[in-house]
Amino acid sequence: MKRSLRTTCAMFVVFAMATMVLGGCASTSTPTSSTTGTTPPASTFKTAMVTDIGGLGDKSFNDLSWAGLEKAKADLAVETKVLSSKSIADYETNLTNLADAGYSPIFAVGFLMTDAVSKIASTTPDTNFGGIDIFFTNPPKNVVGLNFKEQEAGYLAGVAAGLSTKASFDARLNTKNIIGFVGGMPIPPVQRYEAGFVAGAKSVNPTVKVISLYAGKFDDQAKGKELGLSLISQGADVVFAAAGQTGIGTFTACQESKKALFIGVDSDQFLTLTNPGDTILTSAVKRIDVAVFSVVKQAKDGAFPGGQNLSFGLADDGVGIAPYHDFDAKIPQAIKDAVDKAIADIKAGTVTVPETLK
Amino acid sequence: MSETHEAPVVRENLWMKVLRTAGVPLLSVVLAMAIGSIIIAASGKDPVLAFGALLKGAFGSPEQWQIGNFRAFGDTISRATPLAFAGLAIAFGFRANLFNIGANGQLLLGAVTAAFLGLVLGGQPTWVAIPLILIGAALAGAAWAFIPAILKAKVGAHEVITTMMFSWIALYLTSWIISGPLKDAAGNSQTPMLPQAVWLPTMDQLLPAVFRTPVRAHLGFIIAVGLAVLVWWILKKTTLGYGVRAVGFNQWAAQNGGISIAITTVYALCISGALAGLAGASEVLGVQHRMFDEVSAGSGFGFTGIAVALLAKNHPIAVIFSAILFGALSAGAGMMQLTANVPDKIIMIVQALIIFFVGAETVITWFIKRRQKLALEREGDSDVA
Numbered sequence: 001m002k003r004s005l006r007t008t009c010a011m012f013v014v015f016a017m018a019t020m021v022l023g024g025c026a027s028t029s030t031p032t033s034s035t036t037g038t039t040p041p042a043s044t045f046k047t048a049m050v051t052d053i054g055g056l057g058d059k060s061f062n063d064l065s066w067a068g069l070e071k072a073k074a075d076l077a078v079e080t081k082v083l084s085s086k087s088i089a090d091y092e093t094n095l096t097n098l099a100d101a102g103y104s105p106i107f108a109v110g111f112l113m114t115d116a117v118s119k120i121a122s123t124t125p126d127t128n129f130g131g132i133d134i135f136f137t138n139p140p141k142n143v144v145g146l147n148f149k150e151q152e153a154g155y156l157a158g159v160a161a162g163l164s165t166k167a168s169f170d171a172r173l174n175t176k177n178i179i180g181f182v183g184g185m186p187i188p189p190v191q192r193y194e195a196g197f198v199a200g201a202k203s204v205n206p207t208v209k210v211i212s213l214y215a216g217k218f219d220d221q222a223k224g225k226e227l228g229l230s231l232i233s234q235g236a237d238v239v240f241a242a243a244g245q246t247g248i249g250t251f252t253a254c255q256e257s258k259k260a261l262f263i264g265v266d267s268d269q270f271l272t273l274t275n276p277g278d279t280i281l282t283s284a285v286k287r288i289d290v291a292v293f294s295v296v297k298q299a300k301d302g303a304f305p306g307g308q309n310l311s312f313g314l315a316d317d318g319v320g321i322a323p324y325h326d327f328d329a330k331i332p333q334a335i336k337d338a339v340d341k342a343i344a345d346i347k348a349g350t351v352t353v354p355e356t357l358k
Numbered sequence: 359m360s361e362t363h364e365a366p367v368v369r370e371n372l373w374m375k376v377l378r379t380a381g382v383p384l385l386s387v388v389l390a391m392a393i394g395s396i397i398i399a400a401s402g403k404d405p406v407l408a409f410g411a412l413l414k415g416a417f418g419s420p421e422q423w424q425i426g427n428f429r430a431f432g433d434t435i436s437r438a439t440p441l442a443f444a445g446l447a448i449a450f451g452f453r454a455n456l457f458n459i460g461a462n463g464q465l466l467l468g469a470v471t472a473a474f475l476g477l478v479l480g481g482q483p484t485w486v487a488i489p490l491i492l493i494g495a496a497l498a499g500a501a502w503a504f505i506p507a508i509l510k511a512k513v514g515a516h517e518v519i520t521t522m523m524f525s526w527i528a529l530y531l532t533s534w535i536i537s538g539p540l541k542d543a544a545g546n547s548q549t550p551m552l553p554q555a556v557w558l559p560t561m562d563q564l565l566p567a568v569f570r571t572p573v574r575a576h577l578g579f580i581i582a583v584g585l586a587v588l589v590w591w592i593l594k595k596t597t598l599g600y601g602v603r604a605v606g607f608n609q610w611a612a613q614n615g616g617i618s619i620a621i622t623t624v625y626a627l628c629i630s631g632a633l634a635g636l637a638g639a640s641e642v643l644g645v646q647h648r649m650f651d652e653v654s655a656g657s658g659f660g661f662t663g664i665a666v667a668l669l670a671k672n673h674p675i676a677v678i679f680s681a682i683l684f685g686a687l688s689a690g691a692g693m694m695q696l697t698a699n700v701p702d703k704i705i706m707i708v709q710a711l712i713i714f715f716v717g718a719e720t721v722i723t724w725f726i727k728r729r730q731k732l733a734l735e736r737e738g739d740s741d742v743a
Contacts, residue, residue, distance in 0.1 A: 083695050086688075086702055087658075088650060089437050092574065093692045096429070097415065101696060111546055112650060123572065135544065185537065185651075188545050216537070 047072060047296050048081035048103040050094040052110035055084040059272040060244060061109050061288060065132055068292025069107070075293075076300055091116035099127040105144075105299050107132060107292055111187070117143060128304045130295050132288055133189055141306045146291045149313035150189050151196030151353040152346050153284035154242070156321040157263045158200020159342045160282055161238040162208050163335045164261065170330060172259055173237050178209045180231030180260075182250045184218040184243035193242040193265065193284065196353045203351075204338055211236060215246045224249025232259045238281065241265060248273065255279045261327075268322035277326035285322050287312070314346050380676075381726065383669050386715030387683065394708040398700055408698035412705075415693025416686035425570065430689065432561060432573025436645060438678075438685030439575070440465075442582040443637030444663025445681050446589055447499075447630045449672040451517075453593060454626035455606040460506070460521025461634040462660025463528030464499035468635025470532045471498035472642040473549045473649040474540065480553030487556045492581075492639055499635020500628040502528060507627035511620035517627065525660070536651045547651035558644035578640030582678065585633065589674040602626050634660060665713045684709065 049069055051062040062084075069080040081103060083094040091113050098106045099120060105128035108117045114134050121129045121143045128142045136145045161179045164170075181197055183190045198210045211234055213227045224243055228250035231239055239254055240263040241247030247265060251273055254262040262276075264283030270276045291312045298305055312318020321339060324331055345351040395405035418430035444461055451458035458464075472495040479487040506520035537547040558577040562569035593599035601622045604612035609619050637659055642649050666684055670676035691705040 081696065083692060084702055086691070086706070088646065089688065090692060090702075093415075093433055093689060094695075097692050097696050112548075115551075115647070185547055186545070187547060191545070216533070 045076075045300055046079040046081070046101075046103045047105055047107075047299070048083065048098045049107040049109065049292075050091060050098065050113070051082065051084040052112060053085055053087065056082060058245075060266050061132065064267060064286070064288035065107055065109050065292050068289035069296070071289060071293045072296040072300075076297060078296065078300060088112060092120060095120045095129070096124075099124045104128045105130050105295060105304060107146075107295075108134065110134070128299060128306060130292070132292070135188075135309050139307055139309065142304075144295060144304070144306050145309035146288075146295065147309055147311045148189070148286050148288075148291070148319055149311055149353070150192035150242075150284075150286065150319065151199070151355050152314045153286060153319035153321065154193040154196025154240075155200035155203075155346065155351075155353045156196075156339055156342055157193075157240050157282065157284040158197040158202075159204050159339050160200075160321070160335060161197070161240060161263060162201030162203070162205035163338055164281065164331070165208060165238050166205055167332060167335065169332055170261065170327075172261060174235065174259075176235035176237070177205070177207060178211065178235040178237070180228075180234075180236030180239040181210060181212040182224060182227050182231070182239065182241040182243050182247060183212065183214040184246050185216060186214050190242050191357075192355050193240075195355055195357050197240050197284075198357060199354055200342065203342075215243055218244035218246055220246050221249035221252070224251075225253045228253025228260075229257065232257050236260060238263065240284070242284070251276070251279065264322070270322065270325045280325070281327055281331075282324050283322035285320050287318050287320065290317050314343060379671075382719050383671065383676075383680070383716060385726075386669070386712050386719075389715050390708050390711035393711055394704055397707060398698075398704060401700075403698055403700050408694050408700045408704075411693045411697040411700075412687070412690035414690070414697075416690035426568065427571045428561075428569050428573050429571060430693075432569070432575040433689040434682060434685045435561075435575035435579050436573075436685070437688045438681040439578045439582055439644065440637040440641045440659040441662055441666050441684050442579070442586070442678055442681035443633055443640060444659045445666030445670060445677040446582070446586060446674055447633035447637065447660075448663050448667040449670060449674060449677050450589055450593075450602075450633060451626060451630040452667060452672045453606045454602040454622060455609065456510075456623065456627055456630070457518050458503065458521055458627060458630045458634070459518050459664065460523070460525035460528075460660070461630065461637075461663055462658060463521065463525030464502045464631040464634035465638040465660045466525075466528045466532045467502040467638070468495035468499040469638030469642045469649050470535055470540075471495045471635070472639035473552065476552040476556040476643065477540075477550065480555055482555070484555050488558065488643065491556060491643065492636060495635045495639030496632040497635070499638070500632040502635070503627045503631025504624070507624040507631075510627070511623045521627075532649075533651050536649055540649075542648070549649045551648050552643070556643060557647055558640065560644075574645065576640075576644035578644040581636070581640065582681075585636070586674045586678050589633075593674065598622075598625060634663075637663070662709075665709065668713060668716050 047069060049065050054062055056062050056066060066082055072078050073080045083098065085091055085094055095106060095108065095116055107130045109132045111134050113131065117129050117131050121140060125142055130144050130146055132146045134145045135147055136143055139145060165173060165177055165179050167173060179201060181194050183194055194212055201208050201210055211231055213231065215223045215227055217223060224246035228239055232253060238261045239250060241250040242265045251262045254260040261281045262279050263281050266286045268285055269283045270280050295305065314320060346353065398405040398408050415430055416434045418428060444465060447461050448458055472491050475491040475494045479490060502524060506517050506524055509515040509520050510517050536549055540549045542548050542550045561573050561575045593603060601617045604617055605619055605622045613619055662684060666677060666680045670680040687705050687709060691702040694700045695702050
């Protein structure tokens with residue numbers, strides 16, 4: 001018994017040593033191939049992004065930002081790079097490393113990076129920075145905040161929800177005239193979604209009751225499901241979740257209970273959720289990719305829009321509403337027309353959507 | 359190949375002594391990096407380029423040092439600081455045979471106390487405010503550890519369960535404080551920025567002659583080194599330290615010798631909690647200058663601290679070096695992503711492997727002894743090919 005354990009250990013150690021030797025071999029052979037492989041045309045314009053802790057693959061902010069950079073790479077022939085962060089400590093390191101390597105503009109995703117961007121930007125005045133979902137106080141010339149009019153997207157979702165709860169194009173729609181909202185954390189972008197959602201619903205259905213619940217977290221699907229089920233038990237038949245990963249739980253609650261339709265957030269969640277077709281009415285989208293691309297394009301043209309906080313709305317194609325997908329045939333034309341009218345009204349300025357409740 | 363081949367017996371014994379103390383952790387690191395290299399090579403990337411970038415990202419380059427730019431090394435030290443405090447906290451617990459797995463909770467309480475006191479005491483002179491804040495944070499950490507400690511001492515509730523549960527309570531309690539009473543003016547889940555008077559000075563402010571460009575390393579690291587020496591001294595030279603080690607070694611024998619298990623347990627866990635609380639305070643005062651909501655920003659220094667203590671084999675001085683290693687791995691990961699396109703997840707694999715190999719110490723010591731034995735046998739039989 002003891003002997004066989006020893007043999008196993010010996011084999012393991014031999015394997016470890018072998019890997020060490022192999023590692024040495026691989027290391028001597030790869031540099032030549034990598035140097036021959038990467039001889040890009042000297043493109044001087046390099047732009048990059050630093051993800052928040054969620055990292056790429058979140059099917060939300062980080063992926064959308066990266067999509068903007070990918071589009072810039074394809075359309076504007078610029079070099080792009082993404083560095084992911086494991087902790088708050090990585091923000092400054094990643095931003096500094098990119099600045100040292102000559103990347104500009106560098107995009108930082110999420111308000112947690114506000115301090116890091118402000119600090120690094122003050123020490124590297126020749127590098128431009130863009131903060132996604134960051135509102136800077138007195139931004140310097142090399143810093144731009146990329147914010148969104150979430151309330152406008154929320155308003156469109158509200159119009160769709162407010163009219164749907166009165167309609168009967170789906171068996172799940174009841175007659176209680178109640179719709180629900182699930183928020184991740186009560187921070188300004190989420191509160192803008194909520195304010196717009198409520199305003200939009202009331203604009204087409206003044207007597208509708210909107211119940212809002214906050215999970216306190218963006219990454220708790222169980223909590224999202226619990227809140228979704230709570231809303232459904234209170235009679236909500238259309239639920240809008242602006243809650244990141246938490247919202248996926250809310251979607252599951254709607255799907256499994258077969259008692260409510262779901263409205264997604266930030267990206268077109270029809271494309272990212274599992275079997276969404278029978279449950280997802282539409283999504284309130286935030287076109288971070290459009291905003292990022294637009295800033296890269298301006299920077300490449302020598303007109304980086306620094307020193308200010310930009311706010312991307314419907315008029316700039318910075319927010320919007322996703323297609324109805326599988327509901328396109330079911331949903332009454334009147335609802336589609338009402339949503340289109342709301343888009344036109346907001347773009348024309350005849351409707352101004354409030355940023356906060358009341 | 360073998361250096362031991364012609365080495366005299368006396369020197370070999372000395373060599374073995376060194377190997378027994380620092381050899382296993384060092385070999386663990388080497389093996390972990392070797393396997394990390396394989397994974398990097400297998401994913402089609404260049405391991406030499408990757409680890410070169412890691413070193414540059416963690417320590418900088420000679421050209422940078424010549425102009426007094428120690429930014430990279432400062433980054434490593436800045437990341438090592440909370441790990442050193444947390445590592446000391448866990449090592450101290452381990453010495454009394456207590457596994458303070460919930461150090462992260464005590465750390466969070468220390469951090470939120472530091473943020474609160476920083477906002478309150480911001481108007482006071484720096485030399486008054488900073489010591490008061492640090493003492494407050496240490497007391498908060500100790501107080502958070504006191505309840506599990508008293509439960510262990512009085513009714514024998516296992517500290518792994520109680521400290522762990524208390525760390526979850528701390529997580530949500532601090533999350534509520536930060537997104538409620540201490541929320542910043544913009545409505546984000548973070549405390550307001552602390553006044554500059556309570557920021558721990560950075561190394562370039564303390565030693566401008568050496569650090570000629572800004573670095574992130576701050577006074578907290580010097581405090582951590584001082585505390586490591588203090589903890590070593592307490593363990594080695596004081597009655598309390600003797601009691602802690604005696605209870606850790608064999609509590610029944612210690613009791614027979616007249617040492618109270620209950621009192622020693624309470625002291626040990628509270629000191630561990632105080633050290634963890636300081637980890638949080640040093641991070642708030644030295645690096646972030648405010649406290650973020652840990653639920654969404656989860657840094658988990660308290661958990662990495664377990665690995666730091668394990669690698670240091672619970673020796674307080676070794677904890678400092680162990681923390682620097684983990685700090686370097688974390689600081690260099692960014693440069694590895696940038697220049698070698700290696701995902702930072704690889705670094706997490708390397709960290710996990712280090713812990714694995716330290717855990718598998720017996721395997722490695724056996725391997726060293728085996729090699730020696732083989733070398734001795736080879737001496738006898740020179741025909742072995």
